[in-house]
Amino acid sequence: MTGMTDLLSLRELDVRHIRNILATASNMREILDRSVKKVPTLRGRAVVTLFYEASTRTRTSFELAAKYMSADAVNISVAQSSVSKGESLKDTLRTLQSVTADCIVIRHSSSGAAHQAARFAEIPVINAGDGRHEHPTQGLLDALTIAEAKGRCSPSDARPVAFDLSGLTVAIVGDLAHSRVARSNVWCLTKLGATVRWCGPATLIPADARSLPVTVTTDLREGLADADVVMVLRLQTERMEKGLLPSMREYAGVWGVSPRALAWAKPDALVMHPGPMNRGIEISADVADGHVPGSVAIEDQVKNGVAVRMACLYLLIEPGSDAGGRGETA
């Protein structure tokens, strides 16, 4: 298998790479369960997180992932960088490369910014979310969370390959038009064999969504029917201002995932949310807090996020000979 040079989108990532990242991340989970969460794998390496958009959990998750592997992690957020002085993406990337960063993690409000960053920099670039395009590490951590909950992390007689999600139906509910999480999940989950449904109001379903490998419905009952996984997306209040929805109240009533709606899914359905949640809007408090049959994986998602990001950093940054061999990580 040829190595990955960047992690930009799950649409473009071969399924063998996806499975390799998930297997590596599974191993990384063991480190996270130790009391001393530190391995020397990336000692002497520098990871720069370049965030053009506000983020708490993704940035913290990448920073911890780098630090648990002994890499130096530097955060750059736009407000305090020369970007606010008008520096172009290209010049910023060239500069970061010149100060000998080994990997750049980029979050940007423009779709495609990570692809462009990868063209400007020779070092590995990880897309930590670009506009409405993709959020590949979120897609990977969601796949890992589903695989863990449904017992698909190891091969079995029925499924000889690890991380085979065939037979599972994942319903993604909410603002699909503006969601990079929804897009990354479609590619990742379908490559792993799952069936994906998109469900939301017509004004929040992107054009020609039916040409993607998903079934699309505006009816929540149809969307959730017999689903193994219910993934709820965050609804941003600005959608109302732009005339895409009449009110939060109406949205919560028609598309909010409540215990009543969840009953349409399978009894052991797994509830997920990429966060941050609006309790009482896209997800009811009872569902978010697990007061329903089935299970809620929202906290597992966060922990798996660190493991997946450790795996991605490890696989993309070629560990130097003086920084420990590859076998030491797990």
Place this chain on the structure above:
Amino acid sequence: MNLIVRGGRILDPSQGIDRVADLIIVDGVVEAIAPTEHAANAPESSHAGVPECEIVDASGLLVTPGLVDIHVHLREPGFEYKEDIESGTRAAAAGGFTSVCCMPNTDPAIDSPAVVRQIIERAEDVGFARVFPIASLTRAMAGDRLADIADLKAAGACAISDDAFPVQSSETMRRGMEYCAQFGLTLMTHNEDQSLTVGGAMNEGVVATTLGVPGIPRVSEDIGAARNILLSRLTGCRLHLLHISTGTTAQLLRWAKEVGAPVTGETGPHYLTLTDEACEGFNTNAKMNPPLRTAEDRAALRAALADGTIDVIATDHAPHAGYEKEREFDKAPFGILGLETAFGLIYTHLVGSGALSLSDAIRCMTHAPAEALRLPVGTLKPGARADVAIFDLNARWTVDPASFRSKSRNTPFAGWELQGKPVMTILGGRVVHV
């Protein structure tokens, strides 16, 4: 200076001529198209009745009226780092074009007689092609108060356009058309209902959905075109629809012609050869407005050209500096180069595929655009200024932006293998490109 273009295949749709002949140019004007004299029995520097002339051997080559592009951004004054009149007309000459109409979105805009005259004078001094300025409909292209259209016409404006800043108010557009109509000026419109395109950067559809790029729906163009056609019908103003990119707008143009509205339309080589899939990988050199559409639209545009619904092929040559296009996809400017690749693209992909006859292709790039704006060019009739393009239809070449005469490099066609190349361009009897 007298010139004989000897032994080429002369194709001039304005006269229905397509035959091997000699083109005789005297004092910069077409004297005649005459049966060819074979080099062997003709004297070196003369022709029957034409003393002191230079001979261009065009045997095996295609000789046409110089191409006419009625939709070009020369960027001067104001944006000379992208292009200027000299570099833009050099690019035109290299592409076989001898006449270009330049759009008014300069800085200052072409909204005053002084700027019109400045462009005409500058083109006379440094130009390698004729330059016909298009003036703006509204002051500073702001979309409200009308520019001094009578004065602009008197200064030499060849047409009026709101390109790049489409007038949104239907009332302003109606009054603008009424005003233009009384002076016999053609109004050229970029057709877009901008309330449908806020933030849009590429065609709305499965590719935009996959890339997460905000879309520009086809209906935004169709609604704009429908409104402008209806207002043209109401006011009697001659209307020219710029850069048609959708099959539906082509249908609307077909309807306009059926009901006798004075409407013409153009599309560009890129809409005829590419689709929105060219934006894959966030390629900002495939970003223009209107955007590249779908294979279905491309097929409809080809059919509309072939059946004469769409009259004109125009490039919308829109130079931008490299650093401007190296931005984030949604922040990069709209527009691509066109002059130096137009003929090769049309010949290779439309004539070569049988979608358009060579004669129709040349008509769409010479006589038809001249007719749309009533420009005295695009023909080799005796007495016309001797603007001539000569093409080698057998020449195969690779598009190499580094070799462009334009100051800019923003083309999605880099590396394309094309057939058919302009080998000589003659402007008023003077060779301006070899």
